Amino acid sequence: MGIDWPYEFPGVYWVGKEEEEAVLEVLRNGSMFRYYGLKKPFYVDRFEESARNFYGVNYALGLNSGTGALICSLAALGIGPGCEVVIPSFLWVATVGAVVQCGAIPVICEVNDSFNIDPEDLERKITAKTKLIVPVHMAGAPCEMDKIMEIADRHGIPVLEDCAQCNGGSFKGKKVGTFGRMGIFSLQLNKNITCGEGGLIITGDERLYNRAFSAHDMGMIRKNGRLALPDDYAVMWGNGRRMNEMCGAVANVQLSKLPDITGKMHSSKKRIKEMLQDTRGLEFRRLADEAGDSGPFLVIILEDEKTTLAAVEKMKRNGLHNIFRIADYGLHIYFNIPALVNKTPLSPSGNPWNLCANKDSDYDYSKGACPQSDKLFSRSILIPVPSCLTAEQEERAAQIISEAVNF
Numbered sequence: 001m002g003i004d005w006p007y008e009f010p011g012v013y014w015v016g017k018e019e020e021e022a023v024l025e026v027l028r029n030g031s032m033f034r035y036y037g038l039k040k041p042f043y044v045d046r047f048e049e050s051a052r053n054f055y056g057v058n059y060a061l062g063l064n065s066g067t068g069a070l071i072c073s074l075a076a077l078g079i080g081p082g083c084e085v086v087i088p089s090f091l092w093v094a095t096v097g098a099v100v101q102c103g104a105i106p107v108i109c110e111v112n113d114s115f116n117i118d119p120e121d122l123e124r125k126i127t128a129k130t131k132l133i134v135p136v137h138m139a140g141a142p143c144e145m146d147k148i149m150e151i152a153d154r155h156g157i158p159v160l161e162d163c164a165q166c167n168g169g170s171f172k173g174k175k176v177g178t179f180g181r182m183g184i185f186s187l188q189l190n191k192n193i194t195c196g197e198g199g200l201i202i203t204g205d206e207r208l209y210n211r212a213f214s215a216h217d218m219g220m221i222r223k224n225g226r227l228a229l230p231d232d233y234a235v236m237w238g239n240g241r242r243m244n245e246m247c248g249a250v251a252n253v254q255l256s257k258l259p260d261i262t263g264k265m266h267s268s269k270k271r272i273k274e275m276l277q278d279t280r281g282l283e284f285r286r287l288a289d290e291a292g293d294s295g296p297f298l299v300i301i302l303e304d305e306k307t308t309l310a311a312v313e314k315m316k317r318n319g320l321h322n323i324f325r326i327a328d329y330g331l332h333i334y335f336n337i338p339a340l341v342n343k344t345p346l347s348p349s350g351n352p353w354n355l356c357a358n359k360d361s362d363y364d365y366s367k368g369a370c371p372q373s374d375k376l377f378s379r380s381i382l383i384p385v386p387s388c389l390t391a392e393q394e395e396r397a398a399q400i401i402s403e404a405v406n407f
Helices: 010-014 017-029 043-055 066-076 093-101 119-125 145-155 206-216 245-276 305-317 371-378 391-405
Strands: 059-063 084-088 105-109 130-133 160-162 182-186 199-203 221-223 226-228 297-301 380-384
Touching: 010 245, 017 245, 043 059, 043 199, 043 245, 059 066, 059 206, 059 245, 066 093, 066 160, 066 182, 066 199, 066 206, 084 093, 093 105, 105 119, 119 145, 130 145, 199 206, 206 221, 245 297, 245 391, 305 380, 305 391, 371 380
Parallel strands: 084 105, 084 130, 160 182
Antiparallel strands: 059 199, 182 199, 221 226, 297 380
């Protein structure tokens, strides 16, 4: 017997009357643009205020996507030609794409058995041209931020945290996104909370906030909703990445539900793991901080590639339709990103790869560039933990996983 296994989409299952009424209010007010309309808009402002309070930061900026949040953060941090940016081998294409869009060179770092950036390899990957480290809190679990920050601080390199898949997560009691100079979040449909498509930047640095604001808008700041000339340091080229009021309305409501959403996934994941703990031939991903895991995915590691492929096939036949062997997890794996492997340029001139400022930054991105990661990817499976599971679904999922591993 199979299983009726829900799709992941954590925040969607928690959408209710509150989100509906907020969107309707935006439409009734005729103020879908965040800065002006028939009536004074306020939802994006309210979302940013809620974010400042939730994450405990001085500055928060809503954007139209997580990709936009990455690009504007990199611009605020001054990343461009001549810069190397260290990112993990397990990521999302937007992270590496943002680096390339800024004209900088991505440097791919190994992950360890936490499936997050390996601090030991991070130390090895740092060069005189390393200008930024981007830890990505992948599949809901926090990176080892104490080790990463020690390395970054010792070398004087800023850190930008990519928290797109770990909203609501923490490390040793401190929320992800608040360790580095800046943190970004995605509010796309697959994420812990969602407004369909959206992003968020948080920071404690006023200058970085002003530069990110300028980059996300029209290259200037705003006063009373109108464009205004900032100090010279914050004059930028704008990207038109503003969040609209309907997204802000939904995001604000969803943020208030985030602890409940992550709490439900965390509890479901814990129960499934408890049911699987004595399964022969199965290991779990190491969690840097189990209490800070936001819970949307379970990662299991099997003995070898052959066993893993067979287990994935059997799980899918029995209804766990949306699982992946991590090596096959599309654009989340460095060697599955064609534009990266091929060093596809932004223009016929070959930038950023052929820019004079980048001439000494020559890296290989094909499979085999990160052998430690590759071995982990080949024998590991990513299993979504939806935010709406019943006890019966949890029990049946554990049974299916156990049988697939030991058939």
